[in-house]
Amino acid sequence: xxxxxxxxxxxxxxxxxxxxxxxxxxxxxxxxxxxxxxxxxxxxxxxxxxxxxxxxxxxxxxxxxxxxxxxxxxxxxxxxxxxxxxxxxxxxxxxxxxxxxxxxxxxxxxxxxxxxxxxxxxxxxxxxxxxxxxxxxxxxxxxxxxxxxxxxxxxxxxxxxxxxxxxxxxxxxxxxxxxxxxxxxxxxxxxxxxxxxxxxxxxxxxxxxxxxxxxxxxxxxxxxxxxxxxxxxxxxxxxxxxxxxxxxxxxxxxxxxxxxxxxxxxxxxxxxxxxxxxxxxxxxxxxxxxxxxxxxxxxxxxxxxxxxxxxxxxxxxxxxxxxxxxxxxxxxxxxxxxxxxxxxxxxxxxxxxxxxxxxxxxxxxxxxxxxxxxxxxxxxxxxxxxxxxxxxxxxxxxxxxxxxxxxxxxxxxxxxxxxxxxxxxxxxxxxxxxxxxxxxxxxxxxxxxxxxxxxxxxxxxxxxxxxxxxxxxxxxxxxxxxxxxxxxxxxxxxxxxxxxxxxxxxxxxxxxxxxxxxxxxxxxxxxxxxxxxxxxxxxxxxxxxxxxxxxxxxxxxxxxxxxxxxxxxxxxxxxxxxxxxxxxxxxxxxxxxxxx
Ligand SMILES: [Zn+2]
Numbered sequence: 383x384x385x386x387x388x389x390x391x392x393x394x395x396x397x398x399x400x401x402x403x404x405x406x407x408x409x410x411x412x413x414x415x416x417x418x419x420x421x422x423x424x425x426x427x428x429x430x431x432x433x434x435x436x437x438x439x440x441x442x443x444x445x446x447x448x449x450x451x452x453x454x455x456x457x458x459x460x461x462x463x464x465x466x467x468x469x470x471x472x473x474x475x476x477x478x479x480x481x482x483x484x485x486x487x488x489x490x491x492x493x494x495x496x497x498x499x500x501x502x503x504x505x506x507x508x509x510x511x512x513x514x515x516x517x518x519x520x521x522x523x524x525x526x527x528x529x530x531x532x533x534x535x536x537x538x539x540x541x542x543x544x545x546x547x548x549x550x551x552x553x554x555x556x557x558x559x560x561x562x563x564x565x566x567x568x569x570x571x572x573x574x575x576x577x578x579x580x581x582x583x584x585x586x587x588x589x590x591x592x593x594x595x596x597x598x599x600x601x602x603x604x605x606x607x608x609x610x611x612x613x614x615x616x617x618x619x620x621x622x623x624x625x626x627x628x629x630x631x632x633x634x635x636x637x638x639x640x641x642x643x644x645x646x647x648x649x650x651x652x653x654x655x656x657x658x659x660x661x662x663x664x665x666x667x668x669x670x671x672x673x674x675x676x677x678x679x680x681x682x683x684x685x686x687x688x689x690x691x692x693x694x695x696x697x698x699x700x701x702x703x704x705x706x707x708x709x710x711x712x713x714x715x716x717x718x719x720x721x722x723x724x725x726x727x728x729x730x731x732x733x734x735x736x737x738x739x740x741x742x743x744x745x746x747x748x749x750x751x752x753x754x755x756x757x758x759x760x761x762x763x764x765x766x767x768x769x770x771x772x773x774x775x776x777x778x779x780x781x782x783x784x785x786x787x788x789x790x791x792x793x794x795x796x797x798x799x800x801x802x803x804x805x806x807x808x809x810x811x812x813x814x815x816x817x818x819x820x821x822x823x824x825x826x827x828x829x830x831x832x833x834x835x836x837x838x839x840x841x842x843x844x845x846x847x848x849x850x851x852x853x854x855x856x857x858x859x860x861x862x863x864x865x866x867x868x869x870x871x872x873x874x875x876x877x878x879x880x881x882x883x884x885x886x887x888x889x890x891x892x893x894x895x896x897x898x899x900x901x902x903x904x905x906x907x908x909x910x911x912x913x914x915x916x917x918x919x920x921x922x923x924x925x926x927x928x929x930x931x932x933x934x935x936x937x938x939x940x941x942x943x944x945x946x947x948x949x950x951x952x953x954x955x956x957x958x959x960x961x962x963x964x965x966x967x968x969x970x971x972x973x974x975x976x977x978x
Contacts, residue, residue: 436637884944911939
């Protein structure tokens with residue numbers, strides 16, 4: 383049975399490059415799960431985009447003295463280049479700065495207003511007398527009133543991780559000119575989350591049995607201790623989505639409110655681009671569809687509590703307002719498998735201190751599968767993990783090269799050389815051959831179950847274990863000796879080895895798709911396992927923007943054991959992975975210090 387699977391991945395802010403912690407936090411796990419479901423034959427829609435609005439972007443543009451459109455586009459295009467190189471196979475990676483997203487977000491706002499979940503209120507906000515303007519959250523820094531950290535942003539503290547109420551900040555200072563701001567009254571729309579608290583709590587309780595405890599426990603705990611309190615959804619800023627109400631010119635929808643709506647608007651944009659404008663409903667209103675949200679731990683409450691509240695609050699009215707037709711409810715998240723953080727050499731990754739391994743820079747020196755492998759085996763699924771250069775090299779050399787690569791490298795060139803570039807005919811297989819084939823075939827069940835439940839480390843560890851079993855099989859049977867005395871025995875071994883390699887290629891494919899695709903071609907298959915990623919520019923009234931898209935192959939690979947046929951023609955093989963010099967770790971650490 384084919385299922386509709388929505389893979390929704392956190393939207394990166396257009397004010398900083400993407401580092402390995404971001405990749406392992408959300409983009410890579412989402413991609414692995416997407417690729418697995420595509421192989422299974424499910425209908426996958428994987429979306430995200432650049433979060434182009436909000437103060438992080440305007441602050442960056444101010445600091446550079448460049449137009450904000452130019453700054454957001456520069457980061458947006460870098461994200462696209464990185465995801466293409468790293469194989470993060472978005473069906474659509476777009477931006478929040480599109481006419482479509484504006485319309486979707488404004489319709490959500492109007493639906494919430496219609497359903498009685500919005501109200502307006504004047505609140506004190508930091509105002510800069512010197513700049514004659516209000517200063518939204520990140521324009522103000524000061525001392526955290528919870529933990530005493532002196533460089534807290536007014537909306538969130540980077541040390542204790544708490545979301546802050548900006549007007550409570552101690553010793554405030556303006557990021558624009560360092561002056562001391564004062565509190566002045568300004569009017570805003572608020573989302574009355576307290577009215578939605580019972581449905582959100584119930585939504586979370588229903589998912590308690592299968593969500594990560596780190597996600598559901600934290601969210602329910604926060605609701606039980608503090609409740610869901612109203613939050614402002616507009617702010618005094620001119621870069622963003624205008625509030626769709628007369629008399630509110632000069633104010634915008636708050637990014638926390640509109641960027642999550644991107645999951646929905648990106649699906650709608652994808653449907654429009656592909657010429658089936660209603661197709662997004664298969665993932666958003668079909669009740670059997672499953673929506674997975676891949677995010678880092680700093681975003682848990684946004685996705686596990688506030689976003690479900692928004693979706694519940696708009697009811698059927700969003701579709702009525704957006705389409706002018708009959709309304710339907712929108713699907714809530716099926717799972718929010720949030721990851722913890724990855725540190726770097728024992729310290730917290732910090733973009734501003736340059737203590738980071740940047741994705742594009744890394745890929746200028748190393749292969750994407752080496753990155754994907756290490757970031758999966760070391761993924762911070764339940765607790766923080768650490769990027770360690772020695773470990774990166776050790777995992778690459780001991781596992782990718784010495785276990786999986788070695789298995790392939792011993793069998794494939796040997797078959798190519800001794801059987802005229804074809805898969806040998808084994809005749810009747812021996813018990814030892816049948817046993818290893820059955821062992822690997824069971825992996826489609828065990829690895830598949832881990833992937834369904836988003837236990838990606840466990841899935842990869844199990845796949846690697848199966849590759850080790852196959853190495854033991856090759857050691858035991860030793861076809862390089864068999865061939866000297868009994869070529870038909872060697873044919874059985876090499877056929878069996880190629881067949882388990884053909885299966886393992888599929889099991890490894892969601893994690894390390896580039897090498898699986900190469901191997902797939904070496905094994906003589908003409909149709910690729912996966913589709914292609916490509917850049918697709920879109921015109922828009924708000925300005926042209928690039929998108930990253932994915933072309934689904936037909937028929938493509940499938941999540942099934944190998945049915946390799948004797949005499950299939952092989953391609954001339956080459957090693958799949960590169961061994962790395964251990965001394966590189968020192969070099970990379972020096973590079974970090976230099977940057978710092
Ligand atoms: Zn704090």
